[in-house]
Amino acid sequence: MFPYKTSIQFDRKCNQALYLQLSNQIIQLIKNQTLVSSTKLPGSRTLAEQLNVHRKTIVACYEELLLQGWVESIPKKGTFVHRNLPVLNQRKLKNCVAFDMKKNAGFSFYRNTVLPKIPLKNKNDFMYLNDGISDVRLKPIDEIARTYLRISAKKNVFEHLSYGSTFGNDTLREVLVAYLNATRGLHITKENILITRGSQMGIWLSSQLLLQKKDIIVVGNTNYQSADATFLNQQANLKRVLVDEYGLVTKEIENICKRQQIKAVYVTSHHHHPTTVTLCAERRIHLLNLAKQYNFAIIEDDYDYDFNYNHAPILPLASHDTNGNVIYIGSICKTVAPVFRIGYLIASKEFVDEASKLRGFVDRQGDALLELTFADFIKSGDLDRHIRKVMKIYKQRRDLFCKLLKDELGDFFQFEIPKGGMAVWVKLDSNYSWKTISEIAKKHKLEIGNWQRYDNAKLGHNHIRIGFAAYNDEEIYELINRFKKIMDEIKKQ
Missing domain, CATH: 3.90.1150.10 (Aspartate Aminotransferase, domain 1)
Known part of the structure; x- marks a missing residue:
């Protein structure tokens, strides 16, 4: 009689084969030292009768254990728990259920005290x-779904299922170039655009390439928290300037530039985050002139360009930039739905090239089919x-x-x-x-x-x-x- 028969349970409704269920449970008995090294296991016929399964199930189980190295087969003697298995030192868990997740890691790691914790929402009546x-x-899910299915059904879809460019899908880049040039007054080519997984990725990539320890970046005295955290995570020195009813006070930025070398200015020019004020025309021109004079980058986060109720959208700083100082960041996530992680980073070719290399190490590429879907969604006029x-x-x-x-x-x-x-x-x-x-x-x-x-x-x-x-x-x-x-x-x- 197999002494541990009562600890073996089969779930015949489960999709997992019975031999794998059995092998996993025997492995667990070996790990917790219920079955110690060199213990002989019952013969396949005997164990099959005891567990009320077909002998082939036991044979397959023993073969699986043999392949994984948990048991060894000795000719004319039988199957044994492998003699050379070391004892697995495990933490004693009280009142735990099998496969329960452990709370504490068994190793040390670096904790980040800068990046904020992303809150989770409970499903209740709050x-x-x-x-x-x-x-x-209000999302246009039917139009997006139909387009996605149509693109997925094309005969040449296989071309988009393997590894692609770290710059993003070429078709979407071309469509966005035409769309942004027409709607935002830009003058860019495909070489100036990198597809991202939303604005935050664009901010992160920019901070990685612009900022090192103690480098100075100018932000508003009220500012987008995630941007602040991203810059602080680079150990950058944040210099805050006043934000009034006309946006960032660029005279304060000029005063900083006269005293110190700054690397960048972060600005939400259209609707400042969080105050919602718009950067006035005079300060826009002043900021661009300062960027040229003092050779710093302007990270322009245009997170909600499309939503204007009293007037037409104001063209971004990037539309007036002829010196390659502006890094223009935007996304479709805000406009349609946050789940569609498609954004863009627009800058000089050399900056975009470097950003694409960096992006490839944290996110090899985007979702080509989704990017093709949104290329069609924009080109067809559905987005507008x-x-x-x-x-x-x-x-x-x-x-x-x-x-x-x-x-x-x-x-x-x-x-x-x-x-x-x-x-x-x-x-x-x-x-x-x-x-x-x-x-x-x-x-x-x-x-x-x-x-x-x-x-x-x-x-x-x-x-x-x-x-x-x-x-x-x-x-x-x-x-x-x-x-x-x-x-x-x-x-x-």
Whole structure:
């Protein structure tokens, strides 16, 4: 009798073959030293009868164990647990289930204290504030799916299934060159564009190539947290300048340049993140002139170019750059849905060439079929049609959100109606704190999130950024209602 028969369990509904189920369980018995080295295993007929399986299952199991080196077969004697197996030293786990994940690593590694933790959302009836994302329920999924299937069904699709260029799919690059030249006033060729997995990859690649320890990069005194973290991760020295109603104060940048050599300026010129203000024309020209004079790069993150409600989009700095100082970064993720990780980095050929080499070591290439899909999606006019559709919806949501915020909560919050984008820069009355609101909000099933990220410079401005585009009218009313309950509770304290 096999003494460990009771520990062997078969799941006959499982897709895994019985012989593999058995071999894995015997391996586990060997690992935990229930079966020690040189232990003889029962003959195939005997074990088959004991476990009520076909003898071929046992034969196949023993062959698998032999191939993996867990057992050895000795002629005329039988099958034995391999005599030379060392004892596996394992941590004693209490009350653990098989295959349970261990919490702590068995080795040391370097922890990053700069990069922020990406929050996970729970699936419950909480509402979550965001800082300006699109409503994925409006995504043109049917059009994208049909295009993807049509491209996948082409006879020559195999050409796109192997390794491709680290620059991204050629067709998408060509389509984007034509589209961006026409819509953003650029003057680029295919050699100037690298397809990325979204804006963040473009920021990361730029920081890797521009910044080393103690190099200076200029950012706003309020700035996009992920960009700050990316630059700090390079151990760069962040010099912060004032942001007012006209954007970055470029006179402060000039003063820094007169004293120190800077490597780059990071700017969200169209709608500054997080304040939503637009960099005025005078400062745009001044910044470009400074870049030429002092030989620094301008990282222009144009994350929401398409969303303007009061006027036509303002052309990016990159459209006026004739000296090769601007690295222009954008994406389709914000416009359509974050799941479609397609963005672009535009710069001089020599910078793009170097960025493509670096990209190849962290992400060998993009999704060629998805990139071909979006090439068709843009070329057919579907992207522009989608933008026109959601623009009307987001404008209505902006107007409703701002009206309710002013009418219902104007005693607590101050803000300017944004001219574009998908978020409002909201200032809380100085008698109150976002920390208190965040704590009480949980009782009313509202998650404020990491409100501190909007004040990396520790200015104490008491603002946060609240997105409106991802909420429909009913949800906007509910969001304002929960805020009212929170503020009523705070007033009573």
